[in-house]
Amino acid sequence: MLEKMEEFDQEKVIEEFEALTKDAERVQRETLKKIIEENGSAEYLQSLGLNGRTDIESFRACVPLVTHQDLEPYIRRIVDGNSSPILTGKPITTISLSSGTTQGKPKYIPFNDELMENTLQIYRTSFAFRNREFPLGNGRALQFLYSSKQFKTNGGLAAGTATTNVFRNSMFKKAMKAIQSISCSPDEVIFGSDFHQSLYCHLLCGLIFRDEVQFISSTFAHSILYAFRTFEQVWEELCNDIRTGVLSSRINVLSTRTAMSKLLKPNPELADLIYKKCSSLSNWYGLIPELFPNAKYIYGIMTGSMEPYLKKLRHYAGGLPLLSADYGASEGWIGANVNPKLPPELATYAVLPNIGYFEFIPLRENIEDQDHNNMESSFLRMEPKPVGLTEVKIGEEYEVIVTNFAGLYRYSLGDVVKVIGFHNSTPEIKFVCRRNLLLTINIDKNTEKDLQLSVEEAGKLLSEEKLDVVDFSSHVDLSTDPGHYVIFWEISGEASQEVLKECCNCLDKSFVDAGYVSSRKVNSIGALELRVVRRGTFQEILDHYLGLGSAVSQFKTPRCVGPTNNLVLQILCANVVKSYFSTAF
Ligand code: AMP
Numbered sequence: 001m002l003e004k005m006e007e008f009d010q011e012k013v014i015e016e017f018e019a020l021t022k023d024a025e026r027v028q029r030e031t032l033k034k035i036i037e038e039n040g041s042a043e044y045l046q047s048l049g050l051n052g053r054t055d056i057e058s059f060r061a062c063v064p065l066v067t068h069q070d071l072e073p074y075i076r077r078i079v080d081g082n083s084s085p086i087l088t089g090k091p092i093t094t095i096s097l098s099s100g101t102t103q104g105k106p107k108y109i110p111f112n113d114e115l116m117e118n119t120l121q122i123y124r125t126s127f128a129f130r131n132r133e134f135p136l137g138n139g140r141a142l143q144f145l146y147s148s149k150q151f152k153t154n155g156g157l158a159a160g161t162a163t164t165n166v167f168r169n170s171m172f173k174k175a176m177k178a179i180q181s182i183s184c185s186p187d188e189v190i191f192g193s194d195f196h197q198s199l200y201c202h203l204l205c206g207l208i209f210r211d212e213v214q215f216i217s218s219t220f221a222h223s224i225l226y227a228f229r230t231f232e233q234v235w236e237e238l239c240n241d242i243r244t245g246v247l248s249s250r251i252n253v254l255s256t257r258t259a260m261s262k263l264l265k266p267n268p269e270l271a272d273l274i275y276k277k278c279s280s281l282s283n284w285y286g287l288i289p290e291l292f293p294n295a296k297y298i299y300g301i302m303t304g305s306m307e308p309y310l311k312k313l314r315h316y317a318g319g320l321p322l323l324s325a326d327y328g329a330s331e332g333w334i335g336a337n338v339n340p341k342l343p344p345e346l347a348t349y350a351v352l353p354n355i356g357y358f359e360f361i362p363l364r365e366n367i368e369d370q371d372h373n374n375m376e377s378s379f380l381r382m383e384p385k386p387v388g389l390t391e392v393k394i395g396e397e398y399e400v401i402v403t404n405f406a407g408l409y410r411y412s413l414g415d416v417v418k419v420i421g422f423h424n425s426t427p428e429i430k431f432v433c434r435r436n437l438l439l440t441i442n443i444d445k446n447t448e449k450d451l452q453l454s455v456e457e458a459g460k461l462l463s464e465e466k467l468d469v470v471d472f473s474s475h476v477d478l479s480t481d482p483g484h485y486v487i488f489w490e491i492s493g494e495a496s497q498e499v500l501k502e503c504c505n506c507l508d509k510s511f512v513d514a515g516y517v518s519s520r521k522v523n524s525i526g527a528l529e530l531r532v533v534r535r536g537t538f539q540e541i542l543d544h545y546l547g548l549g550s551a552v553s554q555f556k557t558p559r560c561v562g563p564t565n566n567l568v569l570q571i572l573c574a575n576v577v578k579s580y581f582s583t584a585f
Contacts, residue, residue: 008178013128017338020354021424025390027353032056035357035405042085044074045409056388059357065386065401065410068107074407075108081155087407088112095153096162098330099545099554105564106549109330111165114405118333118355119166120175122326125352126336127179130323133340134296136180136214142206142292143183144218144227146198147191148551161551162330163219167191181217184209188259195552197251201260203231204238204247206292207274208263213292217299219325219553221306221313221344224298226542226552228287228316229470235278243271283466286318297321302344304431305556308452310344312468327431329413330554332356332404335429348420348428351389356405359386360398363416392419392427399435416447438560439476441483441525444516448559454510455487458503465499468492471538474560475569477529484526485511488572490533501580504530508582520585528582537575541568 020027033054039045040052048062064070074086075095083091092110100106147167150160158165166172167190176182183190184205185198192198206213218224231238237248245266251257277290289295298317302310302324313322324347327335334356335349342348351358362385386401400413414436417429432449439446451474459469470490477486487507495503508520508528519525542555544567561569 008124008127008180010128010131013124014132017125017128017336017350017352018424020352021350021426024351024353024424024426025388028357028389029056031354032059032357032403035403038405039085039087039089039407041089042087042407044087044407059403060359060386060410063410065412067412067414068109071408071411072108075110078110078407079108079153079155079157079159081153081157088405092407093157094165095157095159096165096330097148097159097549098162099550099556100548106161107330108159109162110406110408111162111330112406115162115332116166116169116171118352118405119328120171121352121355122328122333122336123175123179126326126338126340127181129336129338130297130299130340131180134321134323136296137294139180139212139214139294140184140209141181142202142209142213142216142295143181143185144199144202144216144223144553145183145185145190146195146223146552148546148549148553149193151549161549161554163553164551180214184213186259186263188255192253192256194253194256195546197253197256199227199230199552200234200238200248200250201256203227203234204241204260205263207238207242207270208267210270210274210292211294213295215295215297215299216288216292217325219300220556221300221302221309221322222555222557223552224300225309225313225316228284229312231287232284235274239271239275239278242266242274243268283315285315287316289318289320295320297323299323299325301325301327303327303347304433305448305452305559307345308455308469308472327429329415331408331411331413332402332406334358334400334402334413338423339428346430348430350423350428351426353389353426357403358389359401359403359410360389360392360417361386361401361412362393363397363399389427390425394419394421397432398429439474439485439511441476441478441485442515442519444511444513444519444525446511446513446516450511450513451487451559454507455489457510458506461499461503461506462491462495465495466493467495470535471557473538473541473558473568473572475572476560476562480526482524482526484529486529486531488531488533488537488576490535490538495532500530500532500578501583504528504580504582505584508584523585527585530580530582531572531576532578533572533575534577537572540571540575544568544571 036054050062078092094111096109096111097106147164148161153159185202189198189201241248247260323340324344327349335351338350397418400415402411403409416432416435418432419427420430421428433447437445438448455472470492473488475486
């Protein structure tokens with residue numbers, strides 16, 4: 001299959017996808033059978049008494065639902081170099097580090113050739129649909145790709161973030177070429193050891209090849225936005241490099257410098273042109289199409305925790321469409337965006353039925369069951385009842401359970417999705433949020449999505465002042481009695497006291513969860529606190545994660561900082577410049 005990537009036949013890829021999704025139930029059964037056959041000899045599966053059975057019913061009866069924590073002891077032995085079949089039939093030789101946003105530290109997850117193949121299948125599928133709607137011409141992509149450091153574990157396995165494992169795989173380049181996604185930047189920039197230097201060079205490469213750039217992308221929208229925010233700071237220096245043909249002294253990683261020096265030639269006309277274009281923009285509106293006149297779209301994951309960045313990204317994008325990339329995790333891919341014309345706010349992902357075996361735990365049903373069981377429910381936690389891929393219902397929300405080809409069986413991904421429709425017989429799902437509640441003190445329940453909506457609402461008051469929320473996070477402060485919510489905001493400029501007070505009240509009022517509102521009314525939850533942090537605070541947080549081995553390509557701002565993430569909380573608290581308490585209740 002990988003070889004086929006070299007010659008890309010768009011219609012054939014679409015046909016294959018249509019065939020798979022028309023028969024999703026059978027494909028799921030066969031996929032599970034294949035996974036168990038390939039890995040049946042693994043100690044983990046052996047211990048569960050499947051005894052050679054590969055059917056769905058036996059699998060569900062024998063194999064428990066697990067979280068990463070349950071599998072950690074097994075993964076630890078693999079990481080430490082035990083090459084016996086522990087979770088998979090074939091030994092695992094590579095480990096992915098998840099972004100670790102939730103827990104504050106990266107998780108170790110097995111990676112293998114099958115996950116690589118799945119990645120390419122997802123890329124191919126969504127490209128085929130995307131290219132049908134927005135055909136690319138010959139050219140290049142300005143891709144803000146960054147590799148994390150790769151290292152060897154104690155046991156000698158290669159370890160890096162999942163995106164790094166993908167970028168470093170020998171198949172990656174060929175696959176990218178087939179889907180017209182050759183990067184403007186040389187490998188030395190993508191794999192450069194200093195993220196800030198790589199970013200500067202990506203921008204410079206984009207400008208050098210500006211007429212060829214067909215689209216702008218990154219894994220997550222955050223890195224695209226971050227790149228153009230940085231552009232605002234360094235554009236004159238970039239113009240200067242282009243004018244003189246001499247690379248800024250800020251680039252001191254030798255391999256990056258050498259590679260860039262080969263590309264950079266004095267080009268005063270180009271420097272003047274860019275200078276003129278940038279000088280004539282109003283508040284940088286429409287920057288991207290000005291710089292890259294042949295770009296067709298901007299592409300990256302734009303849903304979930306990326307949604308708060310869309311407003312600013314649209315500002316830079318002018319009229320260029322924003323297209324959301326696919327849905328997956330270090331644990332494996334789930335769905336492809338096959339309706340690229342939909343704006344990111346409406347984007348859905350069609351689950352590929354052959355890349356894993358998927359189950360879905362209905363969330364509403366479980367909650368209703370618990371309500372009906374009144375008092376007892378708090379003592380007897382209901383057993384979640386997962387349903388199969390083709391059994392999900394439109395309009396319902398579910399938690400995603402993954403069984404993949406790399407040693408994860410009935411693994412809870414921790415994501416909540418909503419079924420919006422079906423593509424043939426496979427569901428099209430919308431990403432809702434992470435499963436865990438972010439903000440809860442007593443009977444209140446607020447998720448990442450609730451926080452996002454509240455920040456969006458209060459952010460409108462800032463927009464009236466031509467300011468925006470650069471990034472945000474939250475914290476439950478139990479050091480006061482009663483405890484209260486703290487929202488951290490980094491703002492793009494100076495806002496007045498009055499406006500910030502209003503924003504603080506608006507944040508408080510916009511958490512509409514009944515538990516929160518009633519607790520606020522009787523003061524069993526204290527007044528919400530808005531803490532404004534210094535410019536650059538969230539960059540400090542990003543740098544902190546990079547120091548832990550995370551990669552910019554996978555970075556997601558932690559939306560709630562809990563006790564397990566004390567260092568990030570310290571960064572936030574040390575940077576507070578102003579604080580306001582709500583008077584909304
Ligand atoms: P990581 O932990 O770095 O592997 O990131 C995986 C997580 O990123 C997923 O479990 C989701 O929570 C989030 N994610 C990945 N793709 C999307 C998407 N298309 N939309 C929203 N969130 C996503």
